[in-house]
Amino acid sequence: MREVRVVWTLLVASLVATTVTYARLPASQLYDVSGSGLRGGLSRAVVELNFPDALIAIAVLGVLAPRLPRPWRLVAGVAAVLCAVAVVPGVVKQSNLDAKWINLVPALGVGLAFALTFRARPLPSPRRARGDRVRIALAAVLVLLAAPWIAADLGFYLDGVPLLGWLFQTGKLAHFHNPLHHAVHHGVHHGLQGLMFVLAALLLSRLPNRISLYLALVVAYGAANMANDAWLEQVAERGWSSHSLPSVLGFSANWLWLAVLVSTPFIWALWFSPDGPRRHKARALPA
Numbered sequence: 368m369r370e371v372r373v374v375w376t377l378l379v380a381s382l383v384a385t386t387v388t389y390a391r392l393p394a395s396q397l398y399d400v401s402g403s404g405l406r407g408g409l410s411r412a413v414v415e416l417n418f419p420d421a422l423i424a425i426a427v428l429g430v431l432a433p434r435l436p437r438p439w440r441l442v443a444g445v446a447a448v449l450c451a452v453a454v455v456p457g458v459v460k461q462s463n464l465d466a467k468w469i470n471l472v473p474a475l476g477v478g479l480a481f482a483l484t485f486r487a488r489p490l491p492s493p494r495r496a497r498g499d500r501v502r503i504a505l506a507a508v509l510v511l512l513a514a515p516w517i518a519a520d521l522g523f524y525l526d527g528v529p530l531l532g533w534l535f536q537t538g539k540l541a542h543f544h545n546p547l548h549h550a551v552h553h554g555v556h557h558g559l560q561g562l563m564f565v566l567a568a569l570l571l572s573r574l575p576n577r578i579s580l581y582l583a584l585v586v587a588y589g590a591a592n593m594a595n596d597a598w599l600e601q602v603a604e605r606g607w608s609s610h611s612l613p614s615v616l617g618f619s620a621n622w623l624w625l626a627v628l629v630s631t632p633f634i635w636a637l638w639f640s641p642d643g644p645r646r647h648k649a650r651a652l653p654a
Contacts, residue, residue, distance in 0.1 A: 368434075368574060371431070371570075375427075375481060377567070381415065381520065381559075382416070385411055388520060389402075389554060390404055390408030392554070397552065398552050400464050411466070413471070414470055416470070416474040419563050421476055422564070422585070426567060426571050426582060427484070428443050431483055433575075434489075435488075446480045447476070452469070452472045452473050492573065493574075506569060509590075509593065512593060514531050515535045515600065516559035516562070519553050522554075524537040525537045525538075537551040538550070541600075557596055564588060565585070568589070569586070584627070591615045595614055599611050599612070
């Protein structure tokens with residue numbers, strides 16, 4: 368399954384970049400971590416396996432499960448439960464991103480999901496799927512928006528980079544209800560994690576699956592995280608707005624979470640639903 372392989376490739380590439388960046392840079396240049404060196408890099412990578420990787424692995428398992436031999440479907444269920452531990456409050460804390468022992472549980476679930484990829488029966492990727500042009504256009508726009516976070520995950524600023532250095536502020540000192548700091552800190556950003564959510568869901572939605580509603584939720588949730596991070600760093604911290612967007616990293620009652628929940632069924636019905644809008648159109652035609 369080409370799409371599944373691409374999803375795992377994206378996750379592995381992100382883990383490698385995170386490990387190297389957090390290993391080579393001091394903790395003072397990163398966000399809410401205390402360790403440095405190889406130990407610090409591996410610690411942050413374990414937390415990354417919890418969020419966003421564990422939630423993406425659940426989507427992968429949902430696509431793979433029908434293609435697994437029956438005895439292995441139970442293993443897939445166990446892996447999904449282990450991954451779901453990542454959403455338990457306190458397992459991943461934005462204020463402390465050092466790895467804890469509990470973080471090994473979702474990490475193990477991700478490892479099982481990766482191993483099960485090699486047990487699934489082959490599923491040919493469709494040459495064309497409904498909405499592919501929208502997928503490509505949306506992915507291109509979001510990857511461009513994520514350029515500052517991609518550079519940050521590699522441990523660099525975009526200052527001096529032609530066009531991107533003009534379009535985005537990264538190394539510039541800024542403040543927004545916080546002490547003076549670089550506009551885009553080095554290391555992982557939840558905006559980049561949001562991009563991973565969206566790209567994974569766009570890829571997996573091309574394959575036959577029974578979790579299309581979950582994939583729609585992943586797209587909406589990932590896009591909301593990107594919007595929150597981009598607005599803070601590129602709008603509020605430029606002084607263009609005195610307000611930030613509410614966070615959706617944790618479950619809370621705010622309008623951005625409402626937007627995620629409201630947009631999810633629309634994304635599903637108009638795009639990710641197995642029948643899609645063609646079913647509704649057919650029902651509208653006279654007999």
